[in-house]
Amino acid sequence: MRKNALIIDEIKGIISNAQINAIRAVDHQRVIMYWNIGKRIFEEEQHGRERAVYGERLIGFLAEQLKPQFGEGFAIRNLNRIRQFYRKFPIVSTAWTQLSWSHFRFLLTIPNDEKIDFYLQESVKNNWTARQLDRQIGSQLYERLLLSTNKESVLSVARNEKQPTEAKxxxxxxxxxxxxxxxxxxxxxxxxxxxxxxxHLQEFMLELGNGFSFVARQKRIHLDGDDFFIDLVFYNRLLQCFVIVELKTHKITHQDIGQLQMYVNYYDRIERIKHETPTIGILLCLEKNDTVVKFTLPENSNIIASKYQLYLPTAQQLSQEIQNEVQKQKEMRKE
Structure with missing residues (x-):
């Protein structure tokens, strides 16, 4: 009976994998089909004397002819999207052909070409599902990364032109x-x-960023008769260092920062081996005080205070949050 159960599980696994591969193959062909249709529409439009008007007439005509036979995928709205798809991605790339049509539907909602390139590269590199891509766009991942570093650095890391070297x-x-x-x-x-x-560890690691793996929870360290417990410990293979996360549900204090600094020092002196880079500490808090952080820590410290939010804000709310943070950073530099 046990052997029978084993072979059934193995065959179910083979069937499941085959079904997944079949779906991927079909979706890949759909992406190629839409790209070729978009290319053909674009080429035809170039022959029209009044291109804008001609383009709209052409899309409407195609929808009339194709939708009854091939369905909603060839309605006016999707044909316009297909035309936009070719115009945004006029060169076939082995990178973007790994993505599904659902990925491209989300990418095409982005007005900025640099942002499209960033999310495209990150989707391929991290094997994001379409749902994960949608979530990252909605949470304005690109803009949040720009708060800590410059645009060129963000794009270079996304394209694998350089490896990240600092926590920021x-x-x-x-x-x-x-x-x-x-x-x-x-x-x-x-x-x-x-x-x-x-x-929700998988989602949290996606939010943390690239290269993270989970190490420990409530990691116990013993110091001269006293026990301390670190909330969460991760390792980042890109930075080649431990990352300690301490959780605070209040506005941070200098005591919180000092506690995390002790944990970082412990990992640097006891756990870290020769080839690894210094440990990073993240103080994940409901509210931060940048001035307290600035005057508690030495310059070039590897401890970062990051505010968390328990809701996905609207684009307007997050844009305002980002503007406020930029203004804070400017004021702190003047001090």
């Missing part, structure tokens, strides 16, 4: 944790936040 290259502020399901107005403890992060 990958750590985001704010971090958006809407997937935890915790209500902003509800009372909860740090243990509740930690439990929710562990339950």
């Amino acid at each position: 290259d990958i750590i985001k502020d704010p971090m958006i944790l809407e997937f935890l399901g915790l209500k902003p107005e509800a009372a909860y403890y740090e243990k509740d936040l930690e439990n929710a992060l562990i339950t």
